[in-house]
Amino acid sequence: MRKMESVVGALFLLSTGAFLVGSGILDPILHRTDLLVRVDSDRMSVFAGWFLELINAIAVAGIAMLLQPTLKKYHEAFAFGYFASRVMESALLLLSLICPLILLALSKPSISAGAPGSGDSYLQMLGNLTVEAHYLLFDMAMLVLSLGSLLFCSILYRSRLVPRWLSMIGLIGYTGLLASSSLSIAGLDLGAILYIPGAIFEVVLPIWLMVKGFNRHPQASA
Template identity: 65%
Template sequence: MFLELVNALAVSGIAFLLYPALKRHNEAFAIGYFGSRLLESAILIVSLIAPLLLLPLSKEYITAAEAAGRFSLTTIANTAVDAHFMLFELAMVVLGLGSLLFCSILYRSKLVPRWLSVIGFIGYAGLLSSSCLAIAGHDIGAVLYIPGALFEIVLPIWLMVKGLHFRH
């Protein structure tokens, strides 16, 4: 859970770091991307409340004497787990939408090679689709995340080695 919090905070940090560079190429999309990452971060932080509810519920479950009380606590615990899952998927929807804006800026501005931007488009469209399907109750697993995972591995390496290609 600590790593989930670190991730949520890092998401905001990425938005703050990229905004100045993206704003030079498309201010409206840069603001959209920035806002989506802040919203994603907020949703991820709120989603951390649900697992924390499991601790007091488990203590109550142990001390509950009758079966009806245990059943109620189990139902509440399952709801908390489901809420965590749904909030995470909602955060992924927001990430997908905002990152499509991000990839659009990358593609149009040629800050990185276009092939990399295209992989990002495909990956975030897959993430968006997969998360929407999961929220609708049709969890297809992580198969649609593969191009996005490739983009999220290659892009940072590219940025560390080559940086952004600014044309003046």
């Protein structure tokens, strides 16, 4: 049990760290106006960011599989909902990672086109749509994550597997993430402010699991 909790904590930190570094590498590249011209010269950076985000996508599925046996003891339906949400999140993140590879494929004909023309404009349009698809898939992944993690935090709160103050931070954080991702899909970007409580939870929870683990004598609330 302690080994599983430590592994889950490590996967949470690996997932968070890999995503932060990977998106920090990819995002500046994807927001360039001369994207297709420059992306080929930044090929190594694209692959580095892509690989780190791939690690994130795999890690979230691992978290779901390792937590499922413990969570289903306290609320089987919520546990299945959390498991399903993290698998869906992983699948959406993997789909989003196809987009940088498409951009690399589009960059070659764009460079070969040379002077701007109708063909170059068509490639630019495809490139812009690919970037939009990447971020839309990410927002959908965050929407699914927030819904499933609200179920996860509800189990933690009811069972007292971790202190209730920590469960409350998670409930607040994932409510903010749900609002942020919903608004982003609707075209309203409020920035990263609503991500902060959830980010705190995803740092504090894994450290708690690695140091103390789940409560050995949890009590389900009425």
